Amino acid sequence: MRQSFDETTDPSFGARHLPRVRAAMAEQGLDGLLVPHEDEHQNEYLPAANDRLAWLTGFTGSAGAGAVLTDRAAVFADGRYTVQVRAQVDPAQFEILSLENDGLAAWLEKAPRGATIGYDPRLHSPDALASLKRAVGKAGAVLKPVEINPVDQAWGDERPSQPTAPVVPHDDRYAGESSASKRARIGLAIREAGADAAVLTAPSSIAWLFNIRGGDVIRTPLPLSQAIVAADGSARLFLDPRKVTNELPGWLGDAVTLEAPEALRDALDRLSGRSVLVDPGQSSAWYFDRLEAAGATVVRAMDPCTLPRACKNPVEIEGSRQAHIRDGAALTRFLHWVDTTAQETLPDEREIAEKLESFREATGALKDLSFDTIAGSGPNGALPHYKPVTRTIRRMEKGSLLLVDGGGQYLDGTTDVTRTMAVGEPTAEQRRMFTLVLKGHIAMATVRFPAGTTGHQLDALARLPMWMAGLDYDHGTGHGVGSYLGVHEGPQRIARAPNAQPLLTGMILSNEPGYYREGHWGIRIETLQVVTPPEPIPGGERPMHGFEQLTFAPLDRKLIDVALLTPDERAYVDAYHAETLAKVGPLLEGEAKAWLEAACAPLK
Structure with a gap:
């Protein structure tokens, strides 16, 4: 049976894992840490390797957030998970608060003055990060990006491996339009937005654009990956080689280059001097930081696949x-x-x-x-x-x-x-x-x-x-x-x-x-x-x-x-x-x- 009942987590996680995270924070000179539910792809449902909030707190809902300070911590969940969060999280370790009505931001406004609160730029979109930066600023504290996530550091060897489910073609008889046709349409939208290329980080957009499906995420047939799509409709798809099935290269065609995820950093750096479209609501702040540092001109606009997919x-x-x-x-x-x-x-x-x-x-x-x-x-x-x-x-x-x-x-x-x-x-x-x-x-x-x-x-x-x-x-x-x-x-x-x-x-x-x-x-x-x-x-x-x-x-x-x-x-x-x-x-x-x-x- 595919049904799950969240029995892999329990309230003891906080007492066991919080000290380890705080020790990792101290090593980096941090007084606090933001722990969003979202992962590097801003997914609603997560593979076990990316469910940092669940590992830290025991809470496995699909919408939530955590915040850790040296002397207190909190978990935020929306109204869908009122019962679940209280069943899974130890109230002696975490305040259990509402995510709604800017709950996390309001809590951060009371952070200690002068505190340095870390955040992983791979896990926060610029849009989401903006309100948190304002809240921390009101408290007289600062947000600092981290290169190594203290949760990942504390998780260590216990952390599950990243998923490697095979990526398979999604036949045109279900998709209704070939990937080549879609890429031509998206390339035109990129040009009309005044960009030379677009960076896609939402797995749903990648699945739709290339007519592929995967199994990296429970409940949604997504392949975790990234892509750079040029205005001429050609694309580079960054996909773990272990996920590549024999039929996939032929399905994608010559205009799509398959590359390992490790090549993404260099590919972004090579966009220096180009105009690059990135969605500030769906892509993480890390992409904006990387592109700006490389000398690219970032065009902030909706992911060009969003409306055609909808x-x-x-x-x-x-x-x-x-x-x-x-x-x-x-x-x-x-x-x-x-x-x-x-x-x-x-x-x-x-x-x-x-x-x-x-x-x-x-x-x-x-x-x-x-x-x-x-x-x-x-x-x-x-x-x-x-x-x-x-x-x-x-x-x-x-x-x-x-x-x-x-x-x-x-x-x-x-x-x-x-x-x-x-x-x-x-x-x-x-x-x-x-x-x-x-x-x-x-x-x-x-x-x-x-x-x-x-x-x-x-x-x-x-x-x-x-x-x-x-x-x-x-x-x-x-x-x-x-x-x-x-x-x-x-x-x-x-x-x-x-x-x-x-x-x-x-x-x-x-x-x-x-x-x-x-x-x-x-x-x-x-x-x-x-x-x-x-x-x-x-x-x-x-x-x-x-x-x-x-x-x-x-x-x-x-x-x-x-x-x-x-x-x-x-x-x-x-x-x-x-x-x-x-x-x-x-x-x-x-x-x-x-x-x-x-x-x-x-x-x-």
Whole structure:
């Protein structure tokens, strides 16, 4: 099974590892050290060799940070990991604080005056580093780049080896466009940005541009590597030779040169006198420092692969449709199990997550999960991104709710879906809250909007039914999703936080409003949807974008209070269920198919 439950770390890490890190700090004359979760590639999910925060603290969440001073230390995590961070980190060694609302920067503003706080320039983007520099400056302290990371120094021989998973071609029948065509497009974008070349450090951009996939990172098929792409579309790809498969050189073609990672420093130095595009939000400060020292002119601009990667082509969209139908059948088998067998056996969250994965495995097409499954029973479901860890695992409970959020990585697409299910007979209040969330979900699924509209502008639509009842939720409404790449992909998102990126044709986003009653249960409904081309509306004056639904799996009709739905909302649910039955039904048989037919019947 691919599911992981974070049992490789424990709270004793802090007591054992903090002294070693402080000793390494002292050797370098440091009074403090920043320990971000991100690695040299700014990855969300990390190979074990790069998970410095987990080694130091025990915390294995995908978003967090650490800071160490000579007399105190802190770990910062966002709201997704409230329970997990307290289960994994020793509070006697670390303050456990929120990452949100500039939590790390605020903590650094209280650093000792005159302190020298080290940071590894390979692990911080210039954009992220800027706010930390301002915070340290307010404290009268200074940030100092380090050549050798004290965590790496303290980790020593115990540190795992860097991953060497083979890098393989991602066939054009899935990619929808050849690498040569993509490189020509990116070369033109580099010229239009006034640059001679671009340095790419995001593995997702490299995977997309060269039509390759790897296995260096759990949950995302990424090859850890870097590339320099010239304005003529030729490229140098810096890849560990141990990852190079026999077919890879021929797949890449003569215009792409494969080189060892050790050659990257010299390659950057040779860009002296050239204009080089680098993304200050995705590439680490080390690249900017190196290029400027070499005498290159740095052009700070968005990674030129970001938007083309986000706007899926017709082949990728069709692949996503097929992946979601396949995944929907697996999810439907799981929902049938939850509504029948599990109602009697009341399994725990670990068993629930493993059962869902077993149905996805049974498709024969699953390459990996797209993230660790969130299975929250009762009060754990009220933690928006709870993940089962040993100390907190609960069983399903009669009279409560079960929230399950999971997804799969398939060659033709990446899935992410959340369903909330009643355990036993739901209460009137549970039905009311579920239906308010559903109304917001429907509003986002059916909205039409003009070109130039951002997800920030749409976010309130999903919240409005809850706002009118004096309620809200504290996470975004939607994130971008890749094509057999990251389940979290920018730059598009739907959230309260301002975001200037318009939603463009072919972008895939989640639609996931929720409600969380602390200490009791949580509700979230999530499907993925793709932005459709702008089309005229009868009687209208401007063409409008919309969303096509990609995810198909039934909603728990026991939780729908039909009296709270408008006629249009009710019609949407009936149409969605009819389409679910039409698309997913042919992949099922026996009891599961009969259950789906009943689950997708028109609302009464």
